[in-house]
Amino acid sequence: MTSQTYNYHMTHFVISAPDIRHLPSDEGIEVAFAGRSNAGKSSALNTLTGQKSLARTSKTPGRTQLINLFEVEEGIRLVDLPGYGYAQVPEEMKRKWQRALGEYLQMRNCLKGLVVLMDIRHPLKDLDQQMIQWAVDVGTPVLVLLTKADKLASGARKAQTTLVRNEVESFMGDIQVEAFSSLKKIGVDKLMAKLNTWFSEIPPEVLEDVLSGE
Template sequence: MTIAINFHKAKYTLSAPSIRECPPEEGIEVAFAGRSNAGKSSAINTLTNNHKLARVSKTPGRTQLINFFELSATQRLVDLPGYGYAKVSREQKEQWQRYLSEYLRERQCLKGLVLLMDIRHPLQEFDTTMLNWATESNMAVHILLTKADKLSRGQAGSALMAVKKEIKNAGLADLVSVQTFSSLKNTGVDDLKAKLQGWLAPESDEQSETEELPEPQ
């Protein structure tokens, strides 16, 4: 039986400018990506119940780095650079995009991608670019429609259905799942944890591996 992951034990380990400086290809990791205003840091902090954890990526010099958070010796969360709003040169943006694409395509221990989008403005150009990079590599993607508290329940439900319809029409329903999320209201956290549990500690794992997982508090 797989032991439940204790996301509260997440701790920052390192930041890498490119795939070449990433940790060794051991264990399993799940990456979080999203536009700079999508609420990525808030979502990671809410998931881990540590409102200072993702602040690491906001310190000078780290905003465009790949940030790693350890859950256990064999499980990691990865905070990818926010994209879309950085005031830098076109050349610098293109370099970041190359690094992101390289990471998504070549990182063998990457199990899935959590793609965050503001529920009021989903599937923007950068979002679809990330989605395409991941699905071209046959990688599972879980779309997190953040800031759902900004809409009424009916509006949020309609937005969710609209995104699901676009994913289905694009022929990606087998690889891509979608949910609503609100860090402010703390809603959708259990659904996100269930998705990450399935990716980071699949039922098919050997017992010797699951025994290394931290005990839930």
């Protein structure tokens, strides 16, 4: 199947929601971004869309624990899931976020793919592995982005990427691993290509409406 190309620079913020019950109807296609709070998730979304503050516009103080939706085109959305693993967050709030993450991954039918971001120098922490396992369990394909790849020399970057690729084989799922840097634009093309593939799997009748502008 040939992937359609989407203009991610047209992406705009739609809504912030505390859980899946407050999200728009479960239709169209969503690709979710997940990662530890310091993994560079906002930077990746901003780099992808060519907008310096897109991911932050929905993250004013008090809203950082919310699920944030951005629309690329009608029925085609990017989802910024709450960052996890932030040490200074109270335990009760951590549990609340974890429930929201789990519910979204396991119950949101329009979820087509999951992008898991992790620092290339500290990959596959326990919560990273839990996110991947959740996705594999429900048959959702995963793109692992090893962020801050510019922090490593080229040889070390390739070696670390290969190491993580080998380690994720144990999950027995559809998992692609790529080095990524928002600063140096490393891997942005791989991210766009994967998103184009996932978004091109829209049901024919929905794709027809989108292309016709209805």
